[in-house]
Amino acid sequence: MRRFRLYDTRTRQTRPFVPLTPPRVGLFFCGLTPYADAHIGHAKGAVTFDVLVRALRRWGYRPFYLQNVTNLDDRLIARGAEEGVDPMTLADRHFRRWLEAMEELRVTTVNYYPHATDYLPEILAQVGALVDKGFAYVSDGSVYYSVAKFPHYGELSGQRSEALRPGARLEVDPSKRSPEDFVLWKAATPGEPTWESPWGPGRPGWHIEDTAITARLLGNRYDIHGGGLDLAFPHHEAEIAQAEAATGEAPLVNFWMHVGLLTLKGEKMSKSLGNVVSLDENLETFGGEVVRFYYLNVHYRGPLDYVPGKSLEEAREAYETLSAPSAALDAALGAAPPDGGEELPEALALEAAAKVERLDELLADDFRTREAIAELFTWGRTVSSSLERAEPLSAAALAQLALPYDWGREVLGLFEPLREGPGADALRGAVAAAISARARARARGDYGEADRIRSELAAAGLVLEDRAGRTSWRAARVGPR
């Protein structure tokens, strides 16, 4: 297992990661918003965690990664009432769209998506434990957590409860003993889904869903919990208070990872501001790889400002430059003779291996993806100039040049090779035949015919590139698959 360093919000430091029970690593991420279609900011954290888990696997750990589905909460109930749909049905609909977006984004690492309402026994048990231990109280058929009983409340976010006064949006709820208390079990309201409980019919509060799930699936303590920076308070603070009080074990989580938020022209993207940019629409326009590259081209903890008509367009330009040498290598490898061809100079072969090590090092230092990408850009120039050589490279040499891209494929989830479907060989043969026909036309000076062939292939989405007396082809541009 490779050692690596990770920033932890609670202790505000970057420190070496040590799993609780190596090589197993338990991860939980709050990322789904199944009450509405996802916007472009929502998927940033999902991609961040996908890279984290890919790296863990590469480095010899055995991650178990959960992403919860809050399929019943106030927002779903409100939205369901507006649309005349059952809230859990609504959640399911949006969850399915989220899964499609994740597939397009090459997010492949989530082991399981636990749904909150499948964990009612665990939720009731945890609320019961909190009542029994005196951390929670019953009032008007609801159960509330008494924040004053938990002295560590506020440690994650740096918020002290005494400070929660000026400017705070605390609603006055006469059932609460203190305004900062939060609900664990909400008394039934007519027309809403309800379950029986020792305190009467009702439904779970938002925060308790996550700790009930993690208690069941990850244990009383686990390694990594992630989410957007905006969830640190109060949601994650409440999770700590619930779980640590209920089990008496601490800390609940060893590493709290909070992902920097995406802003729209400097402002946070949110429904209430009405500045939401659809994830699905951007995936359709730019494809998952470009959007993924866009997220990974900044450090995960920093903010990312989205400018309509500019940010993703620029990301597409940059990603085309970044991925072109990889695509050229794939094409050369496909066309390389089984034996023969020039070997790589030893210095260059060593450089390829050193580059991969450098990439792992950058990631192992709190996931410096931005610099890893910068390294891949400079490697691209090396690859391009190597391909300009007069003598074709051997298959082994090409494979060595491809090592950093193989790394990018494995860890960053970029550089997806062209899909090999049935008929791929036939297609390749047809393209090769067209290229030779064009070469013959060019040789006899018939540029009209040569250009006709080129535009025919262009219409099929293929671009021809003449270089060093050879012609290669590639997909016209990166985009949706």
Added chain:
RNA sequence: GCCGAGGUGGCAGAAUGGUUAAUGCGACGGACUGCAGAUCCGUUUCCUGGGGGUUCGAUUCCCUCCCUCGGCUCCA
């Protein structure tokens, strides 16, 4: 008000107690090409919010101020 994250070239955005402060986008020039594309080479020499301090040396460490964004019970 309190808590947190930031302020780096035309733009996006890294990093570092010390020679020319990454990388990309854009721009300009050149090579290559039948043309184009892609690629390569070069240029974009005066970019680290203000003011103090520590130091031989600060963009980096400390103090302070200013500004932006987020959180303060809907939030990825």
